[in-house]
Amino acid sequence: xxxxxxxxxxxxxxxxxxxxxxxxxxxxxxxxxxxxxxxxxxxxxxxxxxxxxxxxxxxxxxxxxxxxxxxxxxxxxxxxxxxxxxxxxxx
Amino acid sequence: xxxxxxxxxxxxxxxxxxxxxxxxxxxxxxxxxxxxxxxxxxxxxxxxxxxxxxxxxxxxxxxxxxxxxxxxxxxxxxxxxxxxxxxxxxx
Amino acid sequence: xxxxxxxxxxxxxxxxxxxxxxxxxxxxxxxxxxxxxxxxxxxxxxxxxxxxxxxxxxxxxxxxxxxxxxxxxxxxxxxxxxxxxxxxxxx
Amino acid sequence: xxxxxxxxxxxxxxxxxxxxxxxxxxxxxxxxxxxxxxxxxxxxxxxxxxxxxxxxxxxxxxxxxxxxxxxxxxxxxxxxxxxxxxxxxxx
Amino acid sequence: xxxxxxxxxxxxxxxxxxxxxxxxxxxxxxxxxxxxxxxxxxxxxxxxxxxxxxxxxxxxxxxxxxxxxxxxxxxxxxxxxxxxxxxxxxx
Amino acid sequence: xxxxxxxxxxxxxxxxxxxxxxxxxxxxxxxxxxxxxxxxxxxxxxxxxxxxxxxxxxxxxxxxxxxxxxxxxxxxxxxxxxxxxxxxxxx
Numbered sequence: 001x002x003x004x005x006x007x008x009x010x011x012x013x014x015x016x017x018x019x020x021x022x023x024x025x026x027x028x029x030x031x032x033x034x035x036x037x038x039x040x041x042x043x044x045x046x047x048x049x050x051x052x053x054x055x056x057x058x059x060x061x062x063x064x065x066x067x068x069x070x071x072x073x074x075x076x077x078x079x080x081x082x083x084x085x086x087x088x089x090x091x
Numbered sequence: 092x093x094x095x096x097x098x099x100x101x102x103x104x105x106x107x108x109x110x111x112x113x114x115x116x117x118x119x120x121x122x123x124x125x126x127x128x129x130x131x132x133x134x135x136x137x138x139x140x141x142x143x144x145x146x147x148x149x150x151x152x153x154x155x156x157x158x159x160x161x162x163x164x165x166x167x168x169x170x171x172x173x174x175x176x177x178x179x180x181x182x
Numbered sequence: 183x184x185x186x187x188x189x190x191x192x193x194x195x196x197x198x199x200x201x202x203x204x205x206x207x208x209x210x211x212x213x214x215x216x217x218x219x220x221x222x223x224x225x226x227x228x229x230x231x232x233x234x235x236x237x238x239x240x241x242x243x244x245x246x247x248x249x250x251x252x253x254x255x256x257x258x259x260x261x262x263x264x265x266x267x268x269x270x271x272x273x
Numbered sequence: 274x275x276x277x278x279x280x281x282x283x284x285x286x287x288x289x290x291x292x293x294x295x296x297x298x299x300x301x302x303x304x305x306x307x308x309x310x311x312x313x314x315x316x317x318x319x320x321x322x323x324x325x326x327x328x329x330x331x332x333x334x335x336x337x338x339x340x341x342x343x344x345x346x347x348x349x350x351x352x353x354x355x356x357x358x359x360x361x362x363x364x
Numbered sequence: 365x366x367x368x369x370x371x372x373x374x375x376x377x378x379x380x381x382x383x384x385x386x387x388x389x390x391x392x393x394x395x396x397x398x399x400x401x402x403x404x405x406x407x408x409x410x411x412x413x414x415x416x417x418x419x420x421x422x423x424x425x426x427x428x429x430x431x432x433x434x435x436x437x438x439x440x441x442x443x444x445x446x447x448x449x450x451x452x453x454x455x
Numbered sequence: 456x457x458x459x460x461x462x463x464x465x466x467x468x469x470x471x472x473x474x475x476x477x478x479x480x481x482x483x484x485x486x487x488x489x490x491x492x493x494x495x496x497x498x499x500x501x502x503x504x505x506x507x508x509x510x511x512x513x514x515x516x517x518x519x520x521x522x523x524x525x526x527x528x529x530x531x532x533x534x535x536x537x538x539x540x541x542x543x544x545x546x
Contacts, residue, residue, distance in 0.1 A: 106231035107231075109253050123214065166255075168255050170219075171253040
């Protein structure tokens with residue numbers, strides 16, 4: 001006996017699912033104190049603490065600087081843009 | 092046997108109920124560091140972390156900029172306006 | 183047998199009791215980032231996230247603006263004044 | 274039989290014990306965003322959310338203003354001075 | 365029978381152990397909002413809320429001021445220096 | 456019987472694993488309020504509170520200053536750079 005097709009339901013995307021999909025890819029992070037980083041996400045935990053690799057800090061005044069690996073405190077992350085490269089796309 | 096009509100009671104609206112009703116709709120978010128976003132809410136969790144789609148960042152000084160998808164840290168969200176479009180309605 | 187009268191005891195007012203008493207009434211909220219709102223409290227949760235209705239944002243520089251419903255993040259609320267209307271009462 | 278005298282031990286004062294001793298008395302609160310209040314503590318909870326009565330806000334630029342009752346978010350309290358009146362005592 | 369000598373192992377110092385060792389001694393605290401205090405630590409809890417006695421607030425612009433006892437919110441403590449007196453030691 | 460070789464899998468690096476690997480080594484910490492420290496990590500806990508030894512505070516305006524031991528509140532840490540020395544490496 002087969003089940004009838006399910007109705008098309010709203011399937012919300014959980015925040016941690018989105019973060020999980022980004023592991024191994026480049027993300028763009030803006031911290032609460034306005035620091036901005038672009039790098040490859042290589043790990044995270046339930047507090048959304050994140051480890052990034054091949055990181056550029058983007059500072060409009062001091063230009064770009066690079067670090068091989070950093071830990072960001074999830075507490076103080078303001079937003080994450082998957083695939084972001086620190087440049088806004090005008091609509 | 093029918094029950095007598097219930098007296099009109101105060102029924103408080105829980106914050107997460109309000110957020111849940113907004114999934115699939117446009118919301119306006121103001122972060123604690125004064126960043127503002129308008130976009131479609133596509134998911135959230137118990138910490139009120141939110142995933143938005145078709146996002147505009149509203150910056151009075153730099154104008155509007157767009158991103159396809161972002162994660163906002165619930166910790167650092169100041170307020171959410173359901174259906175808001177980043178423009179205040181004067182009363 | 184009747185119990186002897188209880189001695190007059192100190193009965194502290196729990197913060198959430200105070201919030202609960204305000205449901206349905208007007209409150210004044212000052213956020214940690216100095217934004218101020220006056221509105222009717224229609225719900226809250228254990229994190230003191232709050233839903234307000236018929237809200238005015240009070241901005242000394244930009245004047246008053248109105249929204250029909252907002253969610254405020256309890257984390258970032260600095261203080262709540264029951265019955266407050268955004269105008270200080272000099273003693 | 275009597276117990277021998279206890280050696281004089283270090284007895285640390287737990288933060289919540291200090292707050293509990295202040296219930297019913299005047300305290301001075303400095304918030305994280307630099308707002309300052311003096312009032313009678315009438316209740317608190319484990320998150321050190323506090324309810325104050327007969328409150329003066331102390332603002333060096335705008336002078337003193339008064340409110341009958343307020344709730345302060347423990348999260349955003351920076352410090353509490355028992356018995357403080359908003360004036361520093363020079364040593 | 366005696367146990368063989370243990371190999372010299374890395375023994376990390378837990379943050380709360382360090383705080384516990386400081387009870388009864390002078391510490392230097394810098395808050396997240398840049399306020400600075402020197403005083404004797406007389407108690408703390410798991411949230412690293414702290415009670416200080418014989419406290420000096422150090423304000424480069426307004427000079428030193430004194431309080432007999434204060435509670436500091438662990439949330440908003442940025443750093444603690446054991447034995448610190450608010451003056452940096454140049455290396 | 457030998458197991459077949461495992462396929463090369465994505466192995467995320469958990470944030471606390473990264474911190475744990477840094478114990479005994481020099482790290483660079485940037486706090487949420489923009490203070491910066493370089494020192495040897497000698498301990499941490501689940502809240503990423505950290506104890507550093509042989510610490511230099513790096514202040515672009517006041518130069519370097521030294522402390523023998525400090526506790527940093529994990530809450531207010533913005534980022535950690537393993538092996539960092541407070542000088543950015545341009546890419």
